[in-house]
Amino acid sequence: MTIAPDTPKPSLLGFTVPIMALSGALAGYVVGTAKGHVPAGIAGGAIAAAVLAVVLATVVPQRSAGRIGAAAVFAALGALLGGVAGAVVGVLAGLVLSWISYWLATGAYRAGVPVYATAGEVLWHNSFRVICGLIFFFLIAPIIIVLPLAFNAENFFTFTPKMLALDPDGYSLKHFKDFLSNPDWTRPLKNSFIIAPLATIISVSLGTLAAIGLSQSHVPGRRAIMAILISPMIVPLIISATGMFFFYSKLGIWMEDSLGLSKDFTGYVKVILAHSVLGIPFVIITVTATLVGFDRSLTRAAANMGAGPVRTFFKVQMPLIMPGVISGALFAFITSFDEVVVVLFVGSASQKTLPWQMFTGLREQISPTILAVAAVLVAFSIVLLTTVELLRRRSERLRGMSPT
Numbered sequence: 001m002t003i004a005p006d007t008p009k010p011s012l013l014g015f016t017v018p019i020m021a022l023s024g025a026l027a028g029y030v031v032g033t034a035k036g037h038v039p040a041g042i043a044g045g046a047i048a049a050a051v052l053a054v055v056l057a058t059v060v061p062q063r064s065a066g067r068i069g070a071a072a073v074f075a076a077l078g079a080l081l082g083g084v085a086g087a088v089v090g091v092l093a094g095l096v097l098s099w100i101s102y103w104l105a106t107g108a109y110r111a112g113v114p115v116y117a118t119a120g121e122v123l124w125h126n127s128f129r130v131i132c133g134l135i136f137f138f139l140i141a142p143i144i145i146v147l148p149l150a151f152n153a154e155n156f157f158t159f160t161p162k163m164l165a166l167d168p169d170g171y172s173l174k175h176f177k178d179f180l181s182n183p184d185w186t187r188p189l190k191n192s193f194i195i196a197p198l199a200t201i202i203s204v205s206l207g208t209l210a211a212i213g214l215s216q217s218h219v220p221g222r223r224a225i226m227a228i229l230i231s232p233m234i235v236p237l238i239i240s241a242t243g244m245f246f247f248y249s250k251l252g253i254w255m256e257d258s259l260g261l262s263k264d265f266t267g268y269v270k271v272i273l274a275h276s277v278l279g280i281p282f283v284i285i286t287v288t289a290t291l292v293g294f295d296r297s298l299t300r301a302a303a304n305m306g307a308g309p310v311r312t313f314f315k316v317q318m319p320l321i322m323p324g325v326i327s328g329a330l331f332a333f334i335t336s337f338d339e340v341v342v343v344l345f346v347g348s349a350s351q352k353t354l355p356w357q358m359f360t361g362l363r364e365q366i367s368p369t370i371l372a373v374a375a376v377l378v379a380f381s382i383v384l385l386t387t388v389e390l391l392r393r394r395s396e397r398l399r400g401m402s403p404t
Contacts, residue, residue, distance in 0.1 A: 009107050012057050016104040017050050023100055024049020027093055035081065048077075049097050056098060057105040070098035084166040143378055150175060150375035155368045175372035185369060188357040195268065195343075195353060196336040199275035203332040206276070207283025208325055212317075214284070215291045226288075230281040241345040244274045248346050264350045271347045275339060279332025286331065290324025323391040330384050338377070 010016060024045035032041015052070060060066035071094035078090025103109055110117070113125050153172035154160050162170025179185045210229055214222045232240055248270040255266045294317070302312040318325075340355035347353075352360075354373065361367040 010104065012054070012105065016057065016101065017053050019104055020053035020097070020101055021046040021050040023097060024052075027097070031081070031089070048074075049101075052097055053101045053105065056101045063102050066102065067095055067098040070094040082165075085164060088166065146371060146374045146378065150371040152368065152371065157366075157368065157371070175369045176376075178369045179372045179376070182369070185354075185357060185373065188352045188354045191351055192337055192354040195271055195275060195351070196333050198272045199279055199336040200329050200333040202272070202276040203279030203283050203336075204325060204329045207280040207328060207332070208287050208321075210280070211284045211287035211291060212313075215288060215294075226284070229284055232278050233281040237341045240278075241342045244277070244342060245345040248274060263348075267348045267351045271343055271351050271353075274342050274346045275336035276332075278339060278342065279335050282331035282335060283325070283328030286328035287321060287324045290321045294320060323394050327388050327391050330388050334381065334384060 024047070025042045026045070027049070028041040028043070028045020029038060030041075031045065032038040035041065056066045056070070060069060071091045074090035074094030074097070075087045076090070078086035078088070078093070080086070082089065109126055110122055113122050117125070148163065149157065149159065151171045151173065152160060152163060153170050153174070160170050213219060214226055214229075216222075219225075251273075252263075252266040252270050255261045255269065256263060261269075298316050298320075299312050302316045307315065337353075338355055340353070340359050343351060343353050343356055344359075347356075354377075358370050358373055361370045
């Protein structure tokens with residue numbers, strides 16, 4: 001963080017120490033609640049944080065050394081109070097409190113506002129950042145909490161005393177082993193990896209063509225067509241699932257009677273087509289957003305050089321909109337892979353997917369393997385979202401290279 005040379009330094013005893021004491025009191029309240037001594041926790045946390053602020057500001061001006069030392073001291077205190085788990089909490093508390101101390105003492109909290117900003121403007125600037133951080137924590141905390149529970153050595157959906165104490169005996173990989181070896185889970189996993197990729201291919205093919213066509217200004221009624229095509233995103237899923245049930249049931253009967261196809265095969269076809277309908281809106285939106293920055297003079301130049309429409313599409317247009325196409329494909333894949341309502345209406349037991357099995361496990365047998373599956377799906381989603389972000393940045397770079 002770059003701090004302007006003329007940034008005023010706040011008062012140590014009149015500003016930094018009181019705020020640090022308040023921060024320590026909040027941390028002490030959490031620790032005191034866990035130990036059953038709330039007043040002692042608040043007082044001890046406030047005193048420890050205030051002393052830390054004075055020591056770091058006057059004795060240890062080097063941030064790296066100060067933060068390492070604070071983490072070591074608080075780890076020792078945590079180990080005395082709570083063993084290994086307390087040491088881990090102490091390290092985190094030391095790193096966080098030392099960062100706050102340096103952030104306040106050096107005036108870094110004013111780095112994002114002009115020098116002439118009033119105290120109220122500085123307060124709102126930093127309060128807004130805190131609010132954004134709290135919202136982010138509110139969104140991500142329910143997902144993160146699943147990850148350690150997946151390693152529970154017991155068949156419980158809650159943290160055991162051994163897990164809270166960071167006892168190695170409280171952790172196990174048995175739920176992951178059950179997920180990878182139990183046919184009740186491997187069959188749905190196989191079905192998900194059959195249905196989702198095929199549905200993604202159909203969604204990308206139709207959605208990309210629709211987006212390119214709707215991006216042409218001469219297409220009549222394109223706004224109404226766009227609204228119809230993205231309606232599966234807007235209409236409640238239970239309504240879409242009900243309509244798909246009546247439509248695809250007749251389609252399945254026709255394929256079985258007229259084409260002689262097996263019931264299992266027609267079941268896969270129905271689910272794949274239904275998931276394709278759900279994925280097309282995501283492809284249309286992402287590809288349309290990419291086409292906004294597309295330079296149409298490139299296609300006209302290709303036509304002047306003698307290239308036909310198909311060659312122009314694959315050689316000129318497709319490479320430039322590829323980030324949007326891949327992003328839409330990833331969203332369509334996630335939609336199909338995580339969907340459970342439509343497959344319950346359209347599919348049968350032979351097409352049971354992984355989310356369907358998780359839903360069944362929650363309602364009927366409360367299998368702890370669900371936690372392991374959830375952890376795997378979270379990690380898989382993180383990888384896909386990281387890929388989407390990298391593609392988005394590449395798309396922005398390609399737009400910057402465009403003559404427009």
